[in-house]
Structures are given as C-alpha cells and as structure tokens.
Amino acid sequence: MKKTKQKNVVANKETAVKEKKGLFGKKTFISDGIHIPKTVQESIPYLRVYENGIIEPEKGRYSKTYLLEDVNFQIASQEEQENIFLAYSDLLNTFGTDVDIQISINNRNIDVADFQKKVMIAPQDDSLNYLREEYNQMLIKKMQEGRNNIIREKYITLSLVAPSIEEAVAKFATLDSQLNDAIKKITQQSTEPMSTIERLSVIHDLYNPGLEEAFYRKAQIDKKEVESFNFEHMVNMGITTKDLVGPDALEFNSNYIKIGDKFARVCFLDNLPNFLTTNILNDFTETPCNMLISVFFQSLAQDKSLKLIRNQIVNINSNVIDAQKLARKSGYYVDLMSPDLLLTNTDA
Secondary structure, three states: OEEEOOOOOOOOHHHHHHHHHOOOOOOOEOOOOOEOOOOHHHHOOOOEEOOOOOEEEEOOEEEEEEEEOOOOOOOOOHHHHHHHHHHHHHHHOOOOOOEEEEEEEEEEEOOHHHHHHHHOOOOOOOOOHHHHHHHHHHHHHHHHHOOOOEEEEEEEEEEEEOOOHHHHHHHHHHHHHHHHHHHHHHHOOOOOEOOHHHHHHHHHHHHOOOOHHHOOOEEEEOOEEEEOOOHHHHHHHOOOHHHHHOOOEEEEOOOOEEEOOEEEOOOOOOOOOOOOOOOHHHHHHOOOOOEEEEEEEEOOOHHHHHHHHHHHHHHHHHHHHHHHHHHHHHOOOHHHOOHHHHHHHHHO
16 A cells, blocks of 8 residues: 655644644544554654654653663673663663653664764865865775664653643653663663654654655854754644655555665564573664664563463463373473473473
8 A cells, every 4th residue: 555645734824833732643544443544644653743852652642762872781791791781670670560661773874964074074274184085085985884874873762641741741750860860870871851853853764764864954044043944934834743754655565665765674573582692682783774673661560460470380381291291192201391391491
C-alpha cells in the first residue's frame, strides 16, 4: 500500500494553532475498528507535539527522550564492567510500573555541514592555509574510508500515562531528576531531556535517510538570525510537524517498506536465549547501514512478576519430567537430557 503526502492538510491558521499545542491527525476506521492510515502524515506514529520536548504518541500517553553519552564498556576492566552493569540494572529499576522505558541505538549518516563546522579548520589571513587545506582533505578522506559515514547515537525514552499534559509535565519533572542521577552513575555526566526540535530532527532523519541536514538550520541573513523551523512560522504557513518530518511517500509491502526512494525492513527479535553476550547490540550496530535498534522494557508489579516466575518454573519442571520419562522409555540415562534444558532448570 502506497501513501503519499496529503495536500492542504491544514485548511486555515485556526487549525494550525492546534498543532502548536498538539494536533490530532485525521483517522480512517474500517468496520472492526482497525485504523488504516491513508497518508504519510497519518502513518507517522504520534498525535501531538509540544514545545517543551514532550510528544504524545497515543491518546493520554506522553514521552520524553534523552541523549545518552558513550561508555567504554568493552575496554573497561572486569570490576568496572560489573559496576556499570549494576548501575544499569539500578537504572531500569528506578522507575515504577507506570513508566515504560525504550533504549534506542540510531545508526545515522554524519551531518556533513555540521561535521565541517565542528572539525574542519577554517582558513585564516596568513600564509598557512595550504596546511589547513591539506589537513581538511585528510579528514574528508578518512571519513570517506569509513563505513558509509555512519555514526551511532543512543537515546532513552520514558513514556507514561497521564490525564492531561499538565500532569505529565509534573511527573516528568521528577523523572528528569531520577534519570539524571541514575545515568550519572554510569557515564559520570549529566543527562538533559532533548528539545522538541532535537526530537523532530531525529524523526526527520529516520524518515529521510541521506537528507539529515535538511530539517533545522540557523543562518545570518541581513544581520538577522533566521531559523529554518520554528512553531510560529509553521502555524503561519498552515502546516503541521508531520508535513515537515515525513518523506514524500511511504509504500508498505509484504516484506519491505519503501521510504521515499529508500528500502527498509523491520525485524523483531523474540524468544531470547538464556544467555546473551554483552556485545550483542554492538554486533548489530556494526552493520554499515542506516539502522534503528530499540529495546523495550515494561515493568511488572511485584505480584504479577512473582506469578510469572512461578508459572515459568512450573513449565520448566514439567519439561524436565517429560524429558525424564522419555529417557526411561528410550532406555538411556536421565542425565543425558538436553544440556539447554538442564541449564534452564538450574537457572530457574
């Protein structure tokens, strides 16, 4: 199913003002209540965007995202790795059952203009510009030799249910402090919430690979600072944020998605083994392509978690008994059961 950008989505300025505070997109429903998006805008999974960095992905649920700094886990000593792991466990256990956690790793293209601004040496009024140019060319060559100029950014997103945006803001004020304290134990650095423009820039990059630098820019024109995006201009133009971050077209097929002129595929990892190496996510992200990996954590109330564990132990014991019966009937030692089953029983 192919979806293109809807024209004249916002009819007038009054409707556009709702986007500034938060705008519901038009929805189409079939008889059994399943939402079928008809346009690119409707396919982008959020309802409202607020100027304080909060996004409402679905009615009554609000989210905030925080940019994470890198941690040298693999080159750390065993003791340091254990401390990081324990701090990471504390982070996941910091929040109650009313807060969902999403950790994302985004393999994205380098913003060339931003890279040049931060790294390249600007020419000066002297006789050494040839050396600066040589150094800049060396940087460009090294960047081109890299894996498609891919960099990795890591985010943590917290989401919660609240009856209103005002109550969500109050709850996030506490969560901001809790998350900052927990992250500081891991990275030794403070973590601030991402702004609305930063979050929209990430969404724009995901839907427009290869055009990462196109969403937000500042420039001096006639001695005035001009922005490529702000809410006031958006309202005056009668458009919504989805018009700005969305691609030209989305096409959904049975085993791939076409985003503009790029092809993508979604994979879901389930039925995890009993043991995972510490570098499993690093192995995934080493793939030299645009990629978004997300890990979702949903806290369970203590009574529900204990019930789940008891049911799992019962299932494991039942499998062990069945394996023992089969071993006796087959005439071999019970100890020769599947090593994976024995390990699972021991871990339980």
